[in-house]
Amino acid sequence: MDIDGARAFYAANSAAERHSYDASGLAQVTDLFEAGTQAVQEQIWEVLSAFALRGNPVETRMAENFLANNPAPPGVYARFVAAVAAGQHPNREALERILGGW
Numbered sequence: 001m002d003i004d005g006a007r008a009f010y011a012a013n014s015a016a017e018r019h020s021y022d023a024s025g026l027a028q029v030t031d032l033f034e035a036g037t038q039a040v041q042e043q044i045w046e047v048l049s050a051f052a053l054r055g056n057p058v059e060t061r062m063a064e065n066f067l068a069n070n071p072a073p074p075g076v077y078a079r080f081v082a083a084v085a086a087g088q089h090p091n092r093e094a095l096e097r098i099l100g101g102w
Helices: 003-012 025-037 038-054 057-069 074-086 092-101
Strands: none
Touching: 003 038, 025 038, 025 057, 038 057, 038 074, 038 092, 057 092, 074 092
16 A cells, blocks of 8 residues: 555544544544454555555654554564665664564
């Protein structure tokens, strides 16, 4: 999923928060995740993965918080490892924190 698609999904599923980075919006996405089917959960992991890999600092922090409480399948973390191993990734520090927690 590209970052624009991730942002659109988040905005559409964060209770129409006026400020898309409002913490209550992440709570709404988390509620959707917890009540969702496997397909919904996978889509949300893709959204938060896009935030971790290509998001701005607020989005990467949301990804860190979400993934700390809702561990993704190993394939998601493999993308983070590949990005860190490639070197000089702009979100390297956030990715390392996510991987450290995993």
